[in-house]
Amino acid sequence: MTPTDLDSGGTRPGDALSPGDEARLRGLRRMKAVATGLLLLVAAVYGLATWAEHAGAGGWAGYVASAAEAGMVGALADWFAVTALFRHPLGLPIPHTAIIPTRKDQLGESLGDFVGENFLAEDVVRARLRAIGLAGRLGAWLARPENADRVTAELATGVRGGLTVLRDADVQAVIGEAITRRADAVEISPGLGRVLERVIADGGHHRAVDLLCTQAHDWLVKHRDSVLAAVEGGAPGWTPRFVDRRVGDRVYRELLRFAAEMRDSPEHPARAALDRFLTDFARQLRTDEETRARVERLKADLLHRPEIQELIASAWDTVRAMILSAAEDERSALRLRARAAILSLGTRLTTEERLRAKLDGWVTDATVHVVSGYRKEITALITDTVASWDARTTSRKIELHIGRDLQFIRLNGTIIGALAGLAIHTLTRLAGW
Known part of the structure; x- marks a missing residue:
């Protein structure tokens, strides 16, 4: 030997x-x-x-x-x-x-069974996770500013990476389809009617009427010739030209006076008539079937217009640019808020027993569910590896x-x-x- x-x-x-x-x-x-x-x-x-x-x-x-x-x-x-x-x-x-070479498959099965019965048992997993105190350790770690900065930076990197991987065309298509489908499924007339009623009750429409009256008066001042031409163009052909001019001038002055009075007088009868019209319209939006059907047809026509679809799709570009800019800027409001939220979570986990217990319970239940549901697959990894x-x-x-x-x-x-x-x-x- x-x-x-x-x-x-x-x-x-x-x-x-x-x-x-x-x-x-x-x-x-x-x-x-x-x-x-x-x-x-x-x-x-x-x-x-x-x-x-x-x-x-x-x-x-x-x-x-x-x-x-x-x-x-x-x-x-x-x-x-x-x-x-x-x-x-x-x-x-x-x-x-040569026991190991000749009995390796049986040894692999025995090793897998041993691990499954002694390390992956539910009571063992629960006891081990309770002893670790994961929530408390996580809270203490997150409560440190340097760790909060690190997590915030990693989240920002993940956001940038995710936005880079996503195809803009796919996201725009999904957003457009979701908004269109949601809008098609929801009738907007009753909601518009209720909103309009509240606006009228609070007098919130008065500013819009003031603006409309002011713009109408200013337009008449700037476009006198257009008004005169429109009146003269609608006169019969047999009337003398000077008569048409005098009629047009009178119509113009009456329109200008009416616009000025309506602009300057909050109690003008036309304003009251407009209030009554808006009130009736709000009621019809809620209760009148024909009005509601017309609004729904108008909504469908607007939603499916290419211009509206392009506007919806372009919203993603704006949102994406805002998120990327905020993720790259360490002093952006988004990153500062994320950092503050992480620090707050860490502090709460270290001070609130109830929150720690809830988080530990979630982690334990999730881990036990995975281990219990996939114990055979986990131990099969050992058995199959040895068998291979x-x-x-x-x-x-x-x-x-x-x-x-x-x-x-x-x-x-x-x-x-x-x-x-x-x-x-x-x-x-x-x-x-």
């Missing part, structure tokens, strides 16, 4: 190892060398002690030879046990050896992780065997056998 025989767990050419596995492999080889070296040492001691005993060196040689002999037996037995986990010792197909490895790869991966520690079994077997052999030889001598 040579050290090479005892150290057959190396890698073959073409095997890819991660840097971590390379370090583990070096540690495993060192420990194998130490264990093998100790075996060779006790073998050499046994040989020397046996020669010394036969050469008449004295009784001590028998004690040393017995200890060394038992140490060799212990070392070889433990080497066989450790090696049998990963391969056939010396390449011999001894039954119940070939036997040699499985053996090598496991040996790289635990093989170094298993070499201490060989060291302990050598030492304990030697001590046991020494004790047995001593008791035998004391008994006179």
Whole structure:
């Protein structure tokens, strides 16, 4: 038996190892060398002690030879046990050896079941999450200004990234369709009627009437010739021209006087008539079927006009530009409000037990739901991963992780065997056998 025989767990050419596995492999080889070296040492001691005993060196040689002999037996037995986990010792197909390569699928299933039953059980998950106190830790973290700044910056980055990924044409189409569908589904006449009634009751329409009267008077002042031309153009052809001019001038002066009086007199009868008209119109919007149908037809016609659809679509461009600008500006109102909200949430989580309990409850319930609903899928990840490895790869991966520690079994077997052999030889001598 040579050290090479005892150290057959190396890698073959073409095997890819991660840097971590390379370090583990070096540690495993060192420990194998130490264990093998100790075996060779006790073998050499046994040989020397046996020669010394036969050469008449004295009784001590028998004690040393017995200890060394038992140490060799212990070392070889433990080497066989450790090696049998990963391969056939010396390449011999001894039954119940190479346990991991030959039973890797069963080991993977057992490992998956073990994890599912002991780590993914509902009571275990709930107890662990309660012990963590996630809400309290999150609150303490968010309450620190530098962390709030970091979260705000990450949110701004996420918003910018999301807006970059979104296709403007798709968003505009969705917004336009949603607004149009919502407007088509809701009758606006009753609502308009109620709004108009409240406006009239509060006198809110008076400013609009004032503006209308002022604009009408100013228009008449600036467009005298247009009014005269319209009156003269509508006169019969047989009337003299000077009569048409005098009639047009009289009509113009009466219109101008009427507009001025209506503008300057809040109690003008025309204003009262307009109030009555608006009141009747508001009532008709709510109760008159014909008026409501006409308003709905007008609404549908307006909504489906290309100009209105373009206006709705262009709203997204405005909103998108506003959001991007606010997300990029660290001093924007949006980011300042987001930062303040994060700090406030952190403070509340650290001071309000009820809020912490509610958040912890949500997280726990969500986690338990995921774990309970997908426990088989989670454990199947372990089982399927192990099953996808070939036997040699499985053996090598496991040996790289635990093989170094298993070499201490060989060291302990050598030492304990030697001590046991020494004790047995001593008791035998004391008994006179």
